[in-house]
Amino acid sequence: MIAVQQVSKWYGDTRVLNGCSTTIAKGEVVVVCGPSGSGKSTLIKCINGLEPFQQGRILVDNISVGDRATNLPKLRARVGMVFQDFQLYPHKTVLDNITLAPIQVAKRDKTEAEVAAMKLLTRVDLEEHARKYPAQLSGGQQQRVAIARALAMNPIAMLFDEPTSALDPEMITEVLDVMIKLAEDGMTMIVVTHEMGFARRVAHRVVFMDMGEIVEDRPTTDFFEGAVSERATRFLSKILQH
Amino acid sequence: MKLDFSVVWNNLPILFDGMQLSLVLTALALSGGILLGAILAVLRLSPLRPVAWFAAGYVNTFRSIPLILVLFWFYFLVPLIIGRPVGPFYAALIAFVLFEAAYYCEIIRAGIQGIPRGQRAAALATGMTQAQVMRHVVLPQAFRNMTPVMLTQAIILFQDTSLVYVVTLYDFMTSAAIVAQRDLAIVEVYIFAACVYFCICFTASRLVGWFKSRVEVSR
Numbered sequence A: 001m002i003a004v005q006q007v008s009k010w011y012g013d014t015r016v017l018n019g020c021s022t023t024i025a026k027g028e029v030v031v032v033c034g035p036s037g038s039g040k041s042t043l044i045k046c047i048n049g050l051e052p053f054q055q056g057r058i059l060v061d062n063i064s065v066g067d068r069a070t071n072l073p074k075l076r077a078r079v080g081m082v083f084q085d086f087q088l089y090p091h092k093t094v095l096d097n098i099t100l101a102p103i104q105v106a107k108r109d110k111t112e113a114e115v116a117a118m119k120l121l122t123r124v125d126l127e128e129h130a131r132k133y134p135a136q137l138s139g140g141q142q143q144r145v146a147i148a149r150a151l152a153m154n155p156i157a158m159l160f161d162e163p164t165s166a167l168d169p170e171m172i173t174e175v176l177d178v179m180i181k182l183a184e185d186g187m188t189m190i191v192v193t194h195e196m197g198f199a200r201r202v203a204h205r206v207v208f209m210d211m212g213e214i215v216e217d218r219p220t221t222d223f224f225e226g227a228v229s230e231r232a233t234r235f236l237s238k239i240l241q242h
Numbered sequence B: 001m002k003l004d005f006s007v008v009w010n011n012l013p014i015l016f017d018g019m020q021l022s023l024v025l026t027a028l029a030l031s032g033g034i035l036l037g038a039i040l041a042v043l044r045l046s047p048l049r050p051v052a053w054f055a056a057g058y059v060n061t062f063r064s065i066p067l068i069l070v071l072f073w074f075y076f077l078v079p080l081i082i083g084r085p086v087g088p089f090y091a092a093l094i095a096f097v098l099f100e101a102a103y104y105c106e107i108i109r110a111g112i113q114g115i116p117r118g119q120r121a122a123a124l125a126t127g128m129t130q131a132q133v134m135r136h137v138v139l140p141q142a143f144r145n146m147t148p149v150m151l152t153q154a155i156i157l158f159q160d161t162s163l164v165y166v167v168t169l170y171d172f173m174t175s176a177a178i179v180a181q182r183d184l185a186i187v188e189v190y191i192f193a194a195c196v197y198f199c200i201c202f203t204a205s206r207l208v209g210w211f212k213s214r215v216e217v218s219r
């Protein structure tokens, strides 16, 4: 479903991605981890064309992201994305946050979009907050709205960039629970996270990045129990201490 | 000294006409200034260098010339250039619009730039085009954040309309000055004028405060 082939990217003279390759099959859940600055965010932003890259190829459902002829808005409409800092629209209600793209991009009828949005809100357990503004919600609730907003376009895959790292500890579980349900429902997911419990529980594979390179790309049990590279071992021992 | 405010009462029609001119000029200059300012702001943010430079040059020029000079210029020089008089009202209106646009351009530009990049990324990620992101996500937030500053600038504009006396127009302040001198009631008329300006500007700045608190709540 998603193929990343020998992708390299530079910011000016600094190379931030170095020949990255991996493939994600339909229904697969892949966790991406690695030290700060290793290029995790950059890699997933390249997948939906939010960041351009200079070398290699990325295919999403057989459409080449980097191709000039590709209609990027159309491609992005089919890939959901969730950000570390939620990025809900502060001037719109929860319901309007979710229905904006379905109405403006997918040209769906307003009532129909709202009915669908209410179903999604029920799914993330927030139906009673539909008329509130983002600022009136806790971080965990905002992130669940952000997930619902991404799901509203019926994406074929979801990208998550550290969805729980801006949250207070007591709110992390409610967001992870939603993501676990999503994974169990068969959604294709790429999740940048340091929540190793989540990785063990739902990820099919773990990708470890360091200095712009994909250093490890293994089945989950293999990654946690098998012999991994020294760089990955060092990283794991650091984050598992907490 | 005895104050006799009947002079104000007796001259209400003149003062009212003056106030009408002040308000009409403010409203028209405000709309024109915001419209032209928005266009200039978009030009200033354009990736095309010459376009951005042109807009920046415009803004810097008008911000370094005193308003009164711009008024003079349009009243005396423009008729010489185009070969016919433009009339004091239109001369003043054009001058105000061009002058205010420079300030509104900067207010709007700052407002657009003040919206976090992440908002654009999030909106783009849902499949919206750049234009849709501007229209539904960036501009509504930018304008909401800008409202207090824009209103403050409008209050300054309203007070600045008193400068139109230099092009022979009678705004509220000029009318008051005429009445005051003609009827020898300087103290009464100027107290009245000060009260009127205070009431209008105080109400407007309370409005600014109300908008500010509203913007902060929904953040």
Ligand SMILES: Nc1ncnc2c1ncn2[C@@H]1O[C@H](COP(=O)(O)OP(=O)(O)OP(=O)(O)O)[C@@H](O)[C@H]1O
Binding pocket: A011, A016, A034, A035, A036, A037, A038, A039, A040, A041, A042, A043
């Ligand atoms: N807009 C930019 N301009 C220049 N360099 C950038 C830009 N964005 C990111 N970088 C650099 O690219 C590298 C990779 O950044 P990236 O955000 O992808 O890392 P990350 O793995 O997501 O880190 P973190 O865990 O801190 O989120 C970093 O060295 C960063 O400094």
Ligand SMILES: [Mg+2]
Binding pocket: A040, A041, A042, A161, A162
């Ligand atoms: Mg990151």
